[in-house]
Amino acid sequence: MHEPSRTSTTPASRYGDPILYPTAIQQPVMLPAELPPGVEMVTLPGGYRTLAYTHPTAAPASAPVAALPVPVWAKTTALLAPTVGGGIAAAGFGISYAAPGLIAMTEALWAAVALIAAGALAPLLLRTGSSRTHRRGPVQHVTQNITATGLFGKASGTLNNR
Numbered sequence: 001m002h003e004p005s006r007t008s009t010t011p012a013s014r015y016g017d018p019i020l021y022p023t024a025i026q027q028p029v030m031l032p033a034e035l036p037p038g039v040e041m042v043t044l045p046g047g048y049r050t051l052a053y054t055h056p057t058a059a060p061a062s063a064p065v066a067a068l069p070v071p072v073w074a075k076t077t078a079l080l081a082p083t084v085g086g087g088i089a090a091a092g093f094g095i096s097y098a099a100p101g102l103i104a105m106t107e108a109l110w111a112a113v114a115l116i117a118a119g120a121l122a123p124l125l126l127r128t129g130s131s132r133t134h135r136r137g138p139v140q141h142v143t144q145n146i147t148a149t150g151l152f153g154k155a156s157g158t159l160n161n162r
Contacts, residue, residue: 032041035051042052095102146157 030051035041038053039051040054041049042054043049140161143160144157145160146155148155
C-alpha cells in the first residue's frame, strides 16, 4: 500500500485528523432550570452553542431614593464618644500615677484641719478661763473633815469655809 505523503492535503489522507475533521463529542445537556445564576446558553458567531457567564441585566430602576441626611445629634455623639473614652482612660492613668502623692496630701490636709481647729479653739478656751477669775473675785476654799467608827458606823464631819 502506498503511504500518502505528509504534504498531501487530500481529505482521504487526513481522515480522522482532529485538526481538520474534529470528532463530535456528545456533551451532557443541562436543563435551563439546572443552570446556576449568571450562566446562560449562548450561541457563538461560528454557530456553536455553549454555556457562558453573562452580566445580569438590571431592570430599569425607578427614581433613586435620596439618602437621608445624618442627624446632627448622631454626628455629635459619634465625635464625642471616642473623645470622652480617651479622657476617661487618661484620667485613670493619671490617678494611678498620682495615688501615692494623693494619699500623702490627704494626711497633710487632715493635719492642717487639726491645726486650724486648735488655733480657732485655743483663744476661746483661754479667754473663758481668765474671764472667770476676774468676774467672781477670789477663789473660795472648802475643807471637810469626815470621821466614822467601825466599818458600818455613823459618819460625822465638819465643813470649813475660808
